[in-house]
Structures are given as structure tokens and as C-alpha cells.
Amino acid sequence: MIPAALSAFLLLAASARAQTPKVDRVLGDITKVDPGAKQIVIRSSTGQEIMATVVDRTVYLRIAPGETDIKKAAHIALGDIAIGDRARVRGHFTEDQKSITALEVLIMSKADIAQKQQHEREEWTHRSVAGPVTAVNPDAKEITISTRTREGSVPIVVEAGNHVEFLRYAPDSVRFSDAKPSSFADIKVGDQVRVLGDKNAEGTRVKAEAMISGSFRNIAGVIKSIDPNSKEITLTDLVAHKPVTVRLTADTAMRRLPQGLAATLARRVHGGTGQGGADSGNSGARPAAEGIPGPGTAKPGAGAPPGEQGQGGIRRGNTDFQEMVERLPPLSISELKTGDAIVLSAGDGADPGHVTAINLIAGVEPLLQAAPQGGRQILGDWNLDLGIGGGGQE
Numbered sequence: 001m002i003p004a005a006l007s008a009f010l011l012l013a014a015s016a017r018a019q020t021p022k023v024d025r026v027l028g029d030i031t032k033v034d035p036g037a038k039q040i041v042i043r044s045s046t047g048q049e050i051m052a053t054v055v056d057r058t059v060y061l062r063i064a065p066g067e068t069d070i071k072k073a074a075h076i077a078l079g080d081i082a083i084g085d086r087a088r089v090r091g092h093f094t095e096d097q098k099s100i101t102a103l104e105v106l107i108m109s110k111a112d113i114a115q116k117q118q119h120e121r122e123e124w125t126h127r128s129v130a131g132p133v134t135a136v137n138p139d140a141k142e143i144t145i146s147t148r149t150r151e152g153s154v155p156i157v158v159e160a161g162n163h164v165e166f167l168r169y170a171p172d173s174v175r176f177s178d179a180k181p182s183s184f185a186d187i188k189v190g191d192q193v194r195v196l197g198d199k200n201a202e203g204t205r206v207k208a209e210a211m212i213s214g215s216f217r218n219i220a221g222v223i224k225s226i227d228p229n230s231k232e233i234t235l236t237d238l239v240a241h242k243p244v245t246v247r248l249t250a251d252t253a254m255r256r257l258p259q260g261l262a263a264t265l266a267r268r269v270h271g272g273t274g275q276g277g278a279d280s281g282n283s284g285a286r287p288a289a290e291g292i293p294g295p296g297t298a299k300p301g302a303g304a305p306p307g308e309q310g311q312g313g314i315r316r317g318n319t320d321f322q323e324m325v326e327r328l329p330p331l332s333i334s335e336l337k338t339g340d341a342i343v344l345s346a347g348d349g350a351d352p353g354h355v356t357a358i359n360l361i362a363g364v365e366p367l368l369q370a371a372p373q374g375g376r377q378i379l380g381d382w383n384l385d386l387g388i389g390g391g392g393q394e
Contacts, residue, residue, distance in 0.1 A: 023090050027087070030082070032083065038053060059105070061073040070106075089104070124196055131156075143160065157206075158195050171356075172247075182213065192215075193211055193212065217352075219344050228334065245353060245355075253358070255361050257362070257363035
């Protein structure tokens with residue numbers, strides 16, 4: 001994973017600092033290499049670009065991503081360094097802190113990083129499980145998660161031993177590259193986690209090798225305003241009854257439910273029979289949630305498929321709902337309009353009034369009208385799938 005590769009650099013930097021405390025260091029990605037001028041430009045994680053000037057005594061090394069033993073680094077030449085490589089430069093800053101005279105340039109090549117990402121992506125695709133945390137056992141260092149299957153939700157016990165790599169998603173991102181080192185103590189009931197490891201023969205337990213977790217919140221509301229320039233929308237949380245400003249990014253997955261599908265799902269939420277549903281017109285229909293416009297007319301014959309009806313809520317876990325949503329075409333901010341009802345998932349950050357959307361679904365008027373307490377039930381059924389890890393989400 002990219003965080004692991006960065007951790008390796010940090011460990012190497014810490015080791016070097018203990019040996020030569022007066023040497024300056026720069027960590028980042030190489031954006032320019034000029035062998036003729038003997039210069040390398042490095043962009044740090046903050047976006048600052050530092051000019052590294054190399055000299056005759058500069059040492060060039062290449063190390064594999066994730067490796068922490070500097071003795072395993074291979075000697076290379078300046079000509080072997082390429083744009084996109086990740087670098088750690090040791091040397092001496094100039095007074096303005098904008099350039100550094102390099103004593104050592106240690107790189108992880110872009111190709112090696114890509115190869116490692118691909119390998120880990122495959123590992124996380126075939127050897128990981130994900131779901132919300134339903135129980136935490138600190139004494140046994142185990143957690144229980146609820147995983148999605150075709151047959152419904154299934155509990156799996158995760159064994160988190162002493163050699164597990166723990167990561168925690170940033171409040172507004174599900175990118176592995178933004179995740180921070182974490183610990184077992186940070187995991188709590190309600191968190192979403194993805195675990196890399198091997199299951200037992202019965203599939204009831206998994207021995208974790210790595211685990212990434214995060215705390216997320218679900219919000220339902222009606223759009224009050226849209227700012228295309230800042231890519232922000234405002235709404236009132238129908239459950240908390242408080243205003244929320246939602247930031248949309250290039251990573252926000254947005255979809256719109258077709259009217260017929262939304263009406264079908266609304267019937268399942270209300271009871272699955274279509275009798276007294278949100279759009280049935282019966283005198284026993286549940287009143288619309290405050291602020292939610294009434295749904296349009298459902299297509300004839302729309303309703304829950306046989307064997308999937310339930311007593312309020314989307315049946316068979318939330319597998320059907322999420323799979324249907326994931327198959328829908330992407331939605332752009334230009335297609336949203338004031339008055340649209342939406343549900344979204346966002347990181348549970350420090351400011352509840354300002355969030356960054358991870359997933360957003362529009363066209364949910366029938367669902368929110370059918371669901372008790374202004375959408376609380378639907379949101380409870382919608383669990384965020386953290387996706388595939390392994391550093392591929394760049």
C-alpha cells in the first residue's frame with residue numbers, strides 16, 4: 001500500500017535522523033529531472049516544490065516499496081531517476097528553505113510502486129472482507145463485522161493479532177493514500193472496516209494481516225442551494241434537523257434512482273406488498289416526511305420480487321440496493337437541482353455542519369416518504385462499501 005511505502009520512508013528518515021541530526025530531509029514525488037543542470041525538483045505532500053541540487057559526492061539509491069532496511073537499497077545513477085518516482089533527499093537547505101544540496105537521493109521507482117499497487121489490489125480483491133463493526137472484544141483483540149452476501153448479512157469474527165497493520169481513513173476521504181496509521185483501540189462499533197486476511201474453512205473467522213477502518217455518517221435531505229463553482233450544496237438533515245453544507249469532489253460517486261426503481265424500493269421499505277405504500281393512494285398511506293415532495297406514479301405491477309418482501313426495509317441485507325445503485329450511470333453536479341431529495345454518505349468529521357460526500361444518491365423522494373422518521377430506516381439499511389484497498393485508489 002502507498003501508506004506502507006511512505007511509512008518505510010519515514011522509518012528510514014527517523015533512523016538517519018538519529019545518526020546525523022543536522023542533516024535536512026525532503027520527502028515527495030519527483031516532478032523534474034535535469035541531469036545537465038544537476039537538479040531534481042520534488043513536490044512534497046503539502047504541494048511545495050523543492051529544488052534539489054546534486055553534487056559529485058551525491059549518493060543515489062533505489063529501494064523497494066515497503067522495505068525499511070537501507071542496507072537492501074541498490075546503488076543507481078542520476079540517469080536512472082525518473083519523473084513520478086517517490087524520493088527522500090538528505091542534504092542541507094539553503095537559507096530560504098526553497099532548495100537543498102543533496103548528499104543522498106533515495107527513491108522508490110514509479111514502476112515498482114505501480115507493480116506493488118497492482119499486487120496488493122489483487123490481494124485485497126481476493127482476500128478481503130468488509131462491513132460494519134457490530135462488536136469489539138479488546139481482551140481477545142477481536143472484532144465482529146457484518147458482511148454482505150446473497151443470502152443476507154453474515155457475521156465474521158476478525159482476529160487482530162500483534163502484527164496487524166492498522167490504518168484509519170481520513171474524515172473526508174476513502175483513498176488509501178490519505179489514510180493514517182491507526183491501532184486496534186481506534187476501532188468502535190458502527191465503524192466501517194475492510195480486512196485483508198485468510199478465512200477459516202467455515203468462513204466464520206478471518207486472521208487479519210491489515211485492516212483499514214473509518215467512521216462515516218449517512219445524511220438525507222432536500223437540496224436548498226447549489227454552488228457549481230465551489231461544488232457545494234446545502235440541505236437540511238431530515239434526521240438531525242440541522243443545516244449541512246456538502247462538498248462534492250472528483251471522488252464523490254453520484255447516482256440518480258430512476259422513478260420506477262425508487263417506487264419499487266419504497267414499497268419494500270413500507271412493507272413490500274404495495275398496500276398502503278408511499279404512492280398507493282390508500283387512506284392508510286404513511287404521511288410524507290417533512291420537506292419531501294411526493295413521488296410520481298409508479299409503473300404498473302411495480303413491487304418487491306417474490307420472496308423478498310419484508311416488514312419494512314430493503315430485504316436480503318442491503319445487497320440488492322447497493323448493487324442496483326452501483327449499476328446506475330454516474331450523475332454530475334449540473335444534473336442536480338434545488339428541491340431534489342438526496343441521501344449521501346460522508347466522513348464523520350469534527351464539524352457536522354460541513355461534510356465531504358463520498359456517495360450521493362438522488363431521486364429518492366419515494367424512499368424517504370415511505371421510510372419512518374424522515375429516512376432513518378433507509379439510511380440504517382445503507383452501509384457504505386469501502387471498496388478495494390491496496391493503494392489503488394489514488
